[in-house]
Each structure stands twice: as C-alpha cells, then as structure tokens.
Amino acid sequence: PLNAFGCVVPPRSERPVLAISYTSLKFPNRAPDGRVMVRVFLGGALRPELAELPDESLHEIVREQLRELLGYAGEPEMTRVVRWPSAMPQYHIGHVARLSRINGLLDEQPGLALAGNAYEGVGIPQCVRSGRQAAKRLVDASG
Structure with a gap:
C-alpha cells in the first residue's frame, strides 16, 4: 500500500520519470475504494524528446517505471496522456x-x-x- 503523497525521482537516476503523485491519497474520492490514481511526470527539461513519443510508448514507459520503482505489477484500468511542454520554469544560472x-x-x-x-x-x-x-x-x- 502507498503511504505517502508521492515521490520525486532524482535526475542522477537517469530515469524518464521526474515524479509520481499519488493523487487519490492527496485528494479523497479521486478513485473508487480499493483503487489508486497516480500521476506520473515524465521528461522535463532534461528529456524533452519524451513529449514527442506516441501515447502507447509513454504508457509502456510508465508501466515499466511503476514496476521498477513501486513494484506495481498490474495493468492500469485507465490511462490518459496530457502533454504540458514548457510547463515548469527552468531556473538558469543568474x-x-x-x-x-x-x-x-x-x-x-x-x-x-x-x-x-x-x-x-x-x-x-x-x-x-x-x-x-x-x-x-x-x-x-x-x-
């Protein structure tokens, strides 16, 4: 069982995942009882090419990362890809x-x-x- 609101994946891990948010734990009633809703953030400034991949490729990357990071072995009941290019500001030197x-x-x-x-x-x-x-x-x- 998940007992946190999410996790941040350090860049040095060189994973495509930036963070995972356990949305249904942060906000009750976002998922039916016995189910969990997660949001997985990919790419970012270090991996912008991921935003260009087709949805199914992103689904596979997410499934693989959830297996490796959280031990999640099931298949999702529902998936949705939302692309937000340049959503987060990048603070540069200066x-x-x-x-x-x-x-x-x-x-x-x-x-x-x-x-x-x-x-x-x-x-x-x-x-x-x-x-x-x-x-x-x-x-x-x-x-």
Whole structure:
C-alpha cells in the first residue's frame, strides 16, 4: 500500500520519470475504494524528446517505471496522456541576480506586482507565498 503523497525521482537516476503523485491519497474520492490514481511526470527539461513519443510508448514507459520503482505489477484500468511542454520554469544560472534586478525595478513601480512559479519556486507553498506577497504589495501601494 502507498503511504505517502508521492515521490520525486532524482535526475542522477537517469530515469524518464521526474515524479509520481499519488493523487487519490492527496485528494479523497479521486478513485473508487480499493483503487489508486497516480500521476506520473515524465521528461522535463532534461528529456524533452519524451513529449514527442506516441501515447502507447509513454504508457509502456510508465508501466515499466511503476514496476521498477513501486513494484506495481498490474495493468492500469485507465490511462490518459496530457502533454504540458514548457510547463515548469527552468531556473538558469543568474536567476537570483535577475530576480534582484526585477525587484529593484518593481520598487520603482509600487502599483505593480509579480507572482507565480517563475520567480521563487515551483511548489504550491512557494506559489501561495508569492501570491500573498504580491497581494500585500498591491494593498500597501493603494494606501
């Protein structure tokens, strides 16, 4: 049985899988009792060619990875491929310095705020914090 919300696969493993999210454990009622819904994230910036593969090839890669990583031996009852090319921002060398310059420019425009995963983190907590900081900045600027 799964007893976590998912796992992240380190890039050094050289696997096509980036992460696995146990969606039905994170969000109740996403799968019938006795069933599990998982989302498997493949490719990313290190393996963009995977997004070009046909659905059936991706299904086979996912089945193989679930067997190897989780010991899952069954066949899925349902599968669906959704492609999100360039969905996650890639922070390049110099990102922190670029943010510092952007924040300096924002200081000159008090009614302008930026928020989202492109700035200080792609996780939900970072995005929520980013939104709250932007909202506070705008409220403070409005007096």
